[in-house]
Amino acid sequence: MSNSQINYFIIDSSSSIEHNDVDFKYYSYQNHNNNQLHKGDLIIYRRSGSASEWGNEFYLYGAGRFGDVVRQDPTTGNDIVTIEEPYLFSHCLMKQNLRTFDWTFRKFKGKWSNFFNMNGITQINEHDYRGLLERQKNMTPEIPELSDEEELLAVKCYQAEKNEMYFINDEAKGIKTYNAVQKFFADKVKFNYHYKSAVAGPVDEDDLVVARIIPWSENQEIRLDPRNGISFTKELAKAFTAGYFTFNDKGHIIISDVSAPDAETDKLLNKYKNRKIHMNYQYSPNREYLQYHREHIFKR
Structure with missing residues (x-):
């Protein structure tokens, strides 16, 4: 129901700690110079280009x-506000996901310059707010519906x-953690790979899945570490998880001498033989994790 208040x-x-911003927890802004925001208002987070x-x-x-x-921060004059119901x-909404969005608060003319306000606070309407939430949800139909407790847990994973804290148990306060972790982890890894396959290049995003290098059940200490995940097409993810190929420390594919159960998978793997992983160095797979995969999962 619409609420005009x-x-x-x-x-x-x-x-940024310097700006007293903690995503989904605190937001800092110049309330005295910009009194648009009030308790109860609904917000969508944007990470600016800079x-x-x-x-x-x-x-x-x-x-x-x-x-x-x-x-109230006396140094900056900013109000520090809590964020409720995080x-x-x-699925992060990137430029390409928003170009066809039906914006109604402002006419989109094909260029993003000056579309969002320079002060970092852009008022939209309920139609756009609801539509943006629906857009990201529709882009990941495979993600199961989470309870409120699981949604909060996904935020805590983020x-x-x-803070480079990667441990999580099987349960947290009686809640199974796997679905909440997967919501965070799958999109984080795909985001790091620019929503592409690590070796196959641009593909239909519906065909992308994330494979863990070290399986979920093997190590609780690294379950939240995105460097333990690789974005693949579904076929390659299945073959990687089963050990029919792996990577050396430099990111080159190594094909197993053990044939896959079906000829199509073997044909697919041979297509990418010696292919190097496409990855931003900062988020490339952890070499220790790759070593584990070669020693414990890769079929010899």
Whole structure:
């Protein structure tokens, strides 16, 4: 139901301690100079191009509700506000995902310059807010519906990974963790690979899945580490998980001498023999994880 008392915004966040921003927890802004935002307003997070890890391209990645002012920073004059009801997108919305979006708060003329306000706070309408949430959800139909507790856990996974804390147990406060972790982990890995296959190049995104290098059940300490995941087509992911190919430390494919159960898989693997993984060095697979895969999963 529409609520005329609620306003809707896209806000920029750098998730920077220097700016007192902590994604899905705190937001800092100049309330005295810009009093648009009020408790109860709904927001969508945007990482601006200048703060983006993805080739200076902005993206939308989550949502929440404005809460109470918990502190005023005397140095900057900023209000620090809590974020309630945090919600992590199951698919970051990149430029290419938004070009065909039916924006109604402002006419999109094909260029993003000046589309979002320079002060980092852009007021939109309920139609656009609901539509953006629906867009990201529709891009990942394979993600199961999560409970409110699981959604919150997915956000905590996001925050833990930001702090390079990769451990998670099978359960957290009685909640099975796997689905929440997968929501965070799968999109994080695909995002790092620019929503492409690590070896096959551009493919239909519906055909992309994430394979863990070290299986979920083998090591709780690295379950949230995106460097333990690789984005593949479904066929390659299945072959990698089964051990019919692996990678050396430099990222080149090594094909097993053991034939796959079907000729089509063998043919596919031979097509990519000696192919090097396409990856940003910063997010490339951990060499220790690849070594584990070669020693314990790769078929010899």
